[in-house]
Amino acid sequence: GNSVTQMEGPVTLSEEAFLTINCTYTATGYPSLFWYVQYPGEGLQLLLKATKADDKGSNKGFEATYRKETTSFHLEKGSVQVSDSAVYFCALRFTGRRALTFGSGTRLQVQP
Amino acid sequence: DAGVIQSPRHEVTEMGQEVTLRCKPISGHNSLFWYRQTMMRGLELLIYFNNNVPIDDSGMPEDRFSAKMPNASFSTLKIQPSEPRDSAVYFCASSLDLGNNQPQHFGDGTRLSIL
Numbered sequence: 662g663n664s665v666t667q668m669e670g671p672v673t674l675s676e677e678a679f680l681t682i683n684c685t686y687t688a689t690g691y692p693s694l695f696w697y698v699q700y701p702g703e704g705l706q707l708l709l710k711a712t713k714a715d716d717k718g719s720n721k722g723f724e725a726t727y728r729k730e731t732t733s734f735h736l737e738k739g740s741v742q743v744s745d746s747a748v749y750f751c752a753l754r755f756t757g758r759r760a761l762t763f764g765s766g767t768r769l770q771v772q773p
Numbered sequence: 774d775a776g777v778i779q780s781p782r783h784e785v786t787e788m789g790q791e792v793t794l795r796c797k798p799i800s801g802h803n804s805l806f807w808y809r810q811t812m813m814r815g816l817e818l819l820i821y822f823n824n825n826v827p828i829d830d831s832g833m834p835e836d837r838f839s840a841k842m843p844n845a846s847f848s849t850l851k852i853q854p855s856e857p858r859d860s861a862v863y864f865c866a867s868s869l870d871l872g873n874n875q876p877q878h879f880g881d882g883t884r885l886s887i888l
Binding site: 750761766 | 821
């Protein structure tokens with residue numbers, strides 16, 4: 662079936678470190694891919710998206726590239742800040758289906 | 774701009790009681806989604822509506838759960854009777870249904886605790 666797999670957390674980094682959160686998917690077809698972020702006590706917010714192979718989504722210093730050959734959509738940031746501490750969710754959506762399928766989420770903790 | 778508005782933010786009640794969660798989607802959005810988030814199962818889609826019509830309710834766990842969308846600006850998720858295992862954060866989200874690339878906008882959730 663269709664699914665999203667994320668690396669388990671928590672991921673603990675020092676401020677200004679490089680971040681990678683891995684996300685791979687299993688799908689029949691070519692879904693749209695999303696990263697959402699959830700800050701403590703809040704709902705999910707869209708961080709970035711990519712709708713076709715080789716697209717790069719970017720926002721707030723984060724970026725992710727839609728890799729069809731490896732069915733991956735890894736999230737990266739060159740220099741994290743304490744304020745980036747949150748839970749990050751990878752998600753996909755298939756043509757003809759409006760609902761999102763989410764990964765399990767990866768908690769990021771950035772220490773000063 | 775007002776985002777998705779959910780109420781209440783927190784609810785604590787005893788098992789067996791009826792619980793009603795409310796959601797006001799973003800004006801103009803015609804798709805609405807209810808999700809449940811728990812530590813064990815992560816984010817699960819319960820049901821979604823398009824133009825006020827339920828499209829897929831396969832995620833609704835059992836008959837104790839029901840959802841309605843009487844108009845484009847309001848939806849409810851009801852649990853009757855509630856059980857401790859229903860304790861979770863329930864999120865409502867909405868999107869503009871103009872193709873599959875439209876993102877979903879989430880409310881801040883309702884944290885439900887059933888004692």
